[in-house]
Amino acid sequence: MKKVENKNILEIKDLHTYFYTDNGIVKAVDGVDINLKEGSTLGIVGESGSGKSVTALSVMNLLEGTKGKIVKGEILLDGKDIVNISKEEKRKLKGSQIGMIFQEPMTSLNPVLKIGDQIMEGLLQHSDMSKQEAKEKTIKILEQISIPRADKIINEYPFQLSGGMRQRIMIAMALVCNPKILIADEPTTALDVTIQAQILELILELKKIIGMSIMFITHDLGVVAEVCDEVVVMYCGRVVESGDVFTIFEDPQHPYTKGLLESIPKLGVEVERLDSIPGNVPNPKFMPKGCKFEPRCKYSMDICKEEEPPFFTFDNEHKSRCWLCKKEYGGEL
Amino acid sequence: MKKILLHVEGLKKYYPVRKGILGSKKEYVKAVDGVDFDVYEGEVIGIVGESGCGKSTTGMLISNLINKTSGKIIFDGKDISNYDNAQMRSVRKDIQMIFQDPYASLNPRMSVREIIAEPLKIHKLTSGKEETDKRVVELLKQVGLDSYHAPRYPHEFSGGQRQRIGIARALAVEPKLVIADEPVSALDVSIQSQVLNLMKDLKEKFNLTYIFIAHDLSVVEHISDRIGVMYLGNFAEVADKKELYKNPLHPYTQALLSAVPVPDPRAKKDRIILEGSIPSALNPPSGCKFHTRCNRAMERCKVEVPKKTVINEKHYVYCHLYDEKE
Numbered sequence: 001m002k003k004v005e006n007k008n009i010l011e012i013k014d015l016h017t018y019f020y021t022d023n024g025i026v027k028a029v030d031g032v033d034i035n036l037k038e039g040s041t042l043g044i045v046g047e048s049g050s051g052k053s054v055t056a057l058s059v060m061n062l063l064e065g066t067k068g069k070i071v072k073g074e075i076l077l078d079g080k081d082i083v084n085i086s087k088e089e090k091r092k093l094k095g096s097q098i099g100m101i102f103q104e105p106m107t108s109l110n111p112v113l114k115i116g117d118q119i120m121e122g123l124l125q126h127s128d129m130s131k132q133e134a135k136e137k138t139i140k141i142l143e144q145i146s147i148p149r150a151d152k153i154i155n156e157y158p159f160q161l162s163g164g165m166r167q168r169i170m171i172a173m174a175l176v177c178n179p180k181i182l183i184a185d186e187p188t189t190a191l192d193v194t195i196q197a198q199i200l201e202l203i204l205e206l207k208k209i210i211g212m213s214i215m216f217i218t219h220d221l222g223v224v225a226e227v228c229d230e231v232v233v234m235y236c237g238r239v240v241e242s243g244d245v246f247t248i249f250e251d252p253q254h255p256y257t258k259g260l261l262e263s264i265p266k267l268g269v270e271v272e273r274l275d276s277i278p279g280n281v282p283n284p285k286f287m288p289k290g291c292k293f294e295p296r297c298k299y300s301m302d303i304c305k306e307e308e309p310p311f312f313t314f315d316n317e318h319k320s321r322c323w324l325c326k327k328e329y330g331g332e333l
Numbered sequence: 334m335k336k337i338l339l340h341v342e343g344l345k346k347y348y349p350v351r352k353g354i355l356g357s358k359k360e361y362v363k364a365v366d367g368v369d370f371d372v373y374e375g376e377v378i379g380i381v382g383e384s385g386c387g388k389s390t391t392g393m394l395i396s397n398l399i400n401k402t403s404g405k406i407i408f409d410g411k412d413i414s415n416y417d418n419a420q421m422r423s424v425r426k427d428i429q430m431i432f433q434d435p436y437a438s439l440n441p442r443m444s445v446r447e448i449i450a451e452p453l454k455i456h457k458l459t460s461g462k463e464e465t466d467k468r469v470v471e472l473l474k475q476v477g478l479d480s481y482h483a484p485r486y487p488h489e490f491s492g493g494q495r496q497r498i499g500i501a502r503a504l505a506v507e508p509k510l511v512i513a514d515e516p517v518s519a520l521d522v523s524i525q526s527q528v529l530n531l532m533k534d535l536k537e538k539f540n541l542t543y544i545f546i547a548h549d550l551s552v553v554e555h556i557s558d559r560i561g562v563m564y565l566g567n568f569a570e571v572a573d574k575k576e577l578y579k580n581p582l583h584p585y586t587q588a589l590l591s592a593v594p595v596p597d598p599r600a601k602k603d604r605i606i607l608e609g610s611i612p613s614a615l616n617p618p619s620g621c622k623f624h625t626r627c628n629r630a631m632e633r634c635k636v637e638v639p640k641k642t643v644i645n646e647k648h649y650v651y652c653h654l655y656d657e658k659e
Contacts, residue, residue: 047521047523047524048521163610164610165610192383192384192610193383193550193589193592193593194383194588194589194606194607195610196592196594197592197594197606197607200594201606219521220594221596222551222593222596223594224596225595225597225598225600226594226595226602245598246598246599249597259523260522261596263523263525263526264522264525264596265526265529265551265552265554265555266596266597267550267551267590267593267595268579270575271555273530274526274529274530274555276523276526276530277523277527278527280493280524281491281521
């Protein structure tokens with residue numbers, strides 16, 4: 001977890017992804033800027049409905065077939081735009097440049113295809129390997145992620161494996177073409193803690209070997225502290241705070257981040273009551289006018305109700321979207 | 334010594350599985366395989382473990398939602414092990430459950446008023462509509478909701494609010510023991526802390542006893558007085574929460590504690606990574622069931638089932654590493 005001073009491998013600029021439902025427009029992602037630096041692990045944290053998964057789906061171009069659409073904004077991979085390109089070009093990116101692993105390995109794997117075939121598919125699509133070569137490579141990567149009897153497993157089906165093993169298969173699928181970026185959307189949420197520890201260890205190890213950058217989406221702040229270099233906190237389709245992992249955990253400058261950190265019980269630390277954030281995430285159809293967190297915020301001021309705060313910047317690229325960070329309101333939380 | 338509210342002895346639940354041609358061979362999934370423990374009045378006992386360890390089955394066996402294979406359950410001085418449904422009804426007033434999924438455990442076609450009034454009617458705790466309605470509103474207020482929520486239906490509520498409704502329903506009959514099975518694991522962190530605080534407040538207010546079942550060690554540690562760690566249908570270790578955290582004895586407890594991600598980027602990590610995953614409960618390993626993943630397994634662990642070793646009054650462990658010290 002050292003400081004990374006590299007170029008941005010992925011830049012998300014002013015992304016707006018809206019869902020056009022029968023009941024109106026849901027602004028799932030509403031103006032998001034995220035930079036992923038080469039070789040670093042970026043954590044995106046937020047609760048359900050904060051837009052973190054939709055951001056990932058927008059990057060992966062997986063919104064087709066849903067009611068969602070990128071209405072505004074740019075996504076640059078290595079400096080090149082990947083939103084306004086042809087279908088064919090988009091397809092080439094998936095798997096070869098950007099790999100993705102999902103939360104629920106059972107629903108993301110095809111239940112009627114052999115495991116080997118599912119992993120090989122990417123290789124056969126994106127390289128001119130022969131089937132035999134692809135098979136050998138598949139066995140090699142399975143061995144790399146410590147799957148026992150890899151040569152047998154490739155002829156088995158997902159249901160024959162445990163949850164942790166399935167997630168390993170997903171990881172193998174995502175990484176078989178050595179992508180530049182791995183997007184991991186809650187990859188350990190469905191797993192038990194001891195298995196989670198195994199998978200996190202594995203992802204970090206592979207990162208070293210392959211040298212990819214990771215966008216790690218999770219709601220678990222413990223996992224973030226463990227694996228990420230940088231953190232983006234999302235709320236109601238917006239980034240509310242971003243910075244390096246130490247700053248975010250030790251000097252949070254947004255009341256939401258602070259509230260989140262205080263509301264989790266910590267092992268070995270005894271407290272009578274947990275600090276909690278009152279209320280619920282607002283209904284996307286009835287968003288508050290000003291700061292979206294204002295109705296739940298204990299520091300709420302008049303201006304918060306009226307006007308949405310811009311980003312205020314601190315040292316080390318630490319940014320917070322809270323009026324309190326403006327000099328005339330105190331300058332910090 | 335506090336009064337023992339619930340005593341469980343040798344509790345077992347085996348699910349038969351038929352195998353072979355025409356199901357001629359019968360095997361058993363040993364979901365709960367001989368569990369003993371006591372619950373003292375007014376305490377919160379946490380049961381943790383990974384999926385498939387039998388923690389939820391244990392909860393359902395105690396509330397008699399499923400029939401046990403064998404074992405003894407003594408509740409409030411009465412042996413309820415062999416109670417039939419009719420006899421159980423009187424006990425159910427005293428043992429209530431809160432479930433994990435507030436979406437699945439509330440009837441979508443019943444209004445909140447009906448949901449909370451149902452136990453009141455069944456147990457004849459109120460008479461007449463007026464009194465029932467009054468009590469429903471009282472219960473709603475206790476869990477942080479309001480009277481205007483009463484005519485609404487479950488789909489109109491958020492996850493956290495639904496869990497509050499589930500809690501109100503459980504409390505309607507003024508139970509002595511509440512079994513909460515993963516009550517906060519479906520909730521977001523900020524909502525999770527609200528519900529945990531509520532459960533703590535209600536416990537103080539009504540002098541409740543909780544069996545709190547969850548997989549999240551930090552949550553269990555926060556709310557419980559004592560914690561039992563389960564693995565493949567048995568307890569591995571039971572101890573006071575402080576002692577369990579400071580002095581975990583069973584290698585599984587140690588591994589489990591070390592696997593929990595700590596929300597502090599500077600935390601030191603000397604992590605014990607367990608190999609493999611939980612073996613199937615259909616063919617559990619012989620001897621100590623944990624020996625296949627244990628980093629300190631000895632020869633005798635493979636053959637001999639570890640017995641309860643008492644470390645002190647509140648701390649006992651099932652592991653061969655400690656049973657020679659006696």
